[in-house]
Amino acid sequence: MAKPSEFRIQVDQALGKTEVRAHFRKAMDTLMTNRRNQFPDNAELQRLRDQAQVIRANALSKLPELLEQLESNLTRNGIHVHWAETTDEANDIVLKIMQKHNATWMIKGKSMVSEEMGLNHFLESKGIEALESDLGEFIIQLDGETPSHIIMPAIHKSKEQIAQLFNEKFPDIPYTEDVDTLTRTARDILREKFYNAPVGLSGVNFAVAETGTLCLVENEGNGRMSTTIPPVHIAVTGIEKVVEKLSDIPPLLSILPRSATGQPITTYFNMISSPRKKGEKDGPEEVHLVLLDNGRSRIYSDPELLATLRCIRCGACINHCPVYVRIGGHSYGTVYPGPIGTILEPQKSGLKVHGELVQASSLCGACGEVCPVRIPIPSIINRLRYEGVRQDGGSALDAGSKRKPLEAITWKAWSWAASHPSVYNLGSTVATQVRNLVPHNLGAWTSVRTAPAVADKTLHQQLKALGVDHE
Amino acid sequence: MSQVTRQKPDTVYFFGTCLIDLMFPQAGVSAVQLLQRAGIKVIYPPAQTCCGQPAWNSGYRDEARKVARAQIALFTKPIPIIIPSGSCAGMMKTHYPELFSGEADEAQALDVASRVYELTEFLVDVLNISLTDLGAPIEIAVHTSCSARREMGVADKIEQLLGQLQNVKVLEQAYKPECCGFGGTFAVKQPEISAAMVADKTMHLRNTGATQVISQDCGCLMNIGGAFDYQAKHENKKPLNTQHIAEFLWERTHG
């Protein structure tokens, strides 16, 4: 037996944690029910999905032009635009802005791109603290963890665990499991931080090329705080987040929160088009946007894989995934977990690093069924399996790197037999006659199932005996 | 490209699938009998083997195409192709067009794809079959395969067929639309996750109190049935039968 991979080990550990699994199941059930309740009319849901897909696909088809337009409008509005090919470059850009302002720390709104950059660790290594202010992110940062879900980062933690964590980190505050009290504690601590923060950092949900507007979706108000109170605001986002028109925003906003958490809308939808103007009394004096590539332009080069970039990061695919609900977000060992991570991470970091993820799917199609922008996730998983074993180059990073000689020979032999009926029928006849040959090799299968039994007579033999026509 | 009408044809092709050929031939025989009883002549090209899906889902596209090509050559007449499996039907209907895109025989592949029907879909939508239940009262649960449900969109057909059987009561399991964890090579490549999925699936099916589980896909049945058998042998749980819809229908309706 080959040594189990890191992924398999993490999966195994996760599957063993019965309580955590029950917790995930309950959480995902709630999210699925909430989403379903938001779309009582299936025809309207499908129309909205079509609309959202067209908007995102259109934006991608004009991506370079729209990025130029976005840059020029943002610049005209007084927002500084920076470009980063890699996460290292993006981190450096943020660091330079911090240094320019002699800032020793920053407050952060929720941003998955900053997770992708590993920004917190990077800044820490430069002696700069990055404090998370989204309640979920704040909690996991206290515990030294990473998000286990892209929209509910602390979903793996129970109320009791959070209560214990707060008690450990803030011993002056009495132990409580009351969610309102825990929330108030975080509010009080972070209010003071917002008050003093020299720099605020946020992500971006949509960037409107036509007007040079950055849109943020959130419930707590930490996103507004991070982008309004500190004198400097840095937004980080992927180059794919741009849309063409202002009128593209309402349909996307209509489908995003409903797909994500099953809310009709989030508490705040925050559209930022410039830094503080003369005469205005608040808001940052300086706003920066860092546009990160990090493999996106490679994904862009393949007409099928391109669909990956339509993603609006709602997390519906994660909420509906029968694999995610059982292994949780951390098992993936990636920034983005679940089906979207399964297609995005191997493309970003290469099949060598995360190629195994594309095997961790039963291709059940639940993800593709709920995706608000109709990304054919199962097809892309299938495509990446092909990329992993193909021998003729390919588009994905590390294409061909997952090809194993024994497996390749087996499929070759199979295809030869199955395309030569006389051989195939001989083979299956042999199999039915020497039935014990088949099941023994099934190791993993038989740990929870009996071996499948080969029938006495094949269908071929039986239909022949029944005289069913051959042509 | 030939257009298949929803009119009842005189003759159809039957594609039995490799899994049924080897492991569940009775399901194939029953499907043929159901079609014949409805007055349809059934042609079973004996050179058929496999739709190519195992290789396709493993990324071995050239190998899948080679096998698929051998099937395409067998189903040339402009008549429907009936497949007693949502997953193999889905392979031929939705993935052959991708697999043969840009190939010299793309037109033939598209033609085959356009004539594919999953068995229950054909029985309901084309034959409008009417069934008389001759069996004893029974409580069953239905597991619809993910490919029948999401790829073929025919999840309601099996329910409609079972709904015609007077003495059959279909009990509803929790998490009904969720995957059973088979997923072809997934069950072998990620056995731990697959095991967790089938453990949950069998638990929910057991909890209904049904004595039998029916599906339109033998892949799921091999997975679910194998787990039921294991649980009966090693975990002291009640044995539970699994059966393909064709076999179940035939057994309950033939005189």
Add this chain to the structure above:
Amino acid sequence: MSEARTHIFQRLRAVPRPEVDTTGRDYVPIYDWDRAERIKRFTERMQAVRAEVHHSDRDSWLNLLADLCKAKGLTNLLVSPHTEWGQAIYQQVGEFPTLQDYDRAIEAWKHEMFYNIDASLTSTVGGIAETGSLILWPTEQEPRIMSLVPPVHFAILDTQHLYTTFAEAMQEQDWLNQGMPTNALLISGPSKSADIAQVLAYGVHGPKELVVILI
């Protein structure tokens, strides 16, 4: 121009890009709600996320507001004297808690804003019935954090500007040609989070209470 920018654009431009059929992209009105229906929907949605909604009119809103301030035990109210609503409030100073104008840049009174202001009142440029949302375009008189930092936020919405959907509001108000402000906001309830074990908690970073007065 940075090297990164050049490289990114080179890669994006190197590939052929498919034309996208944009049929179905534009806004399709799906509801036919009259004003009464819009008010009903707006109210239901707002109340579902624990916002207070009061139906009032031009004659009685001032008394209503004064009563609400008393009932909530507010000691001060941040409100601009330069808006239609603010003018009316400042004419009845005696009926209200201490009125405070946001008349300086935040830096000059940040501490007071963060720790001493009980409540604020702002106008709105419109509302959205479908989602129960207020539209705010903060101005020099009513800056951005008025609707964010104080624990209680009163918002007045003239129901003439209550639209059915966001798309309709954007279109009717012609946002594109007006030009986007520094900050435009949709506010749909008080600040909330379900990040702790999916239990809904209100007042995380923004206001704990949102009070909407419909005129």
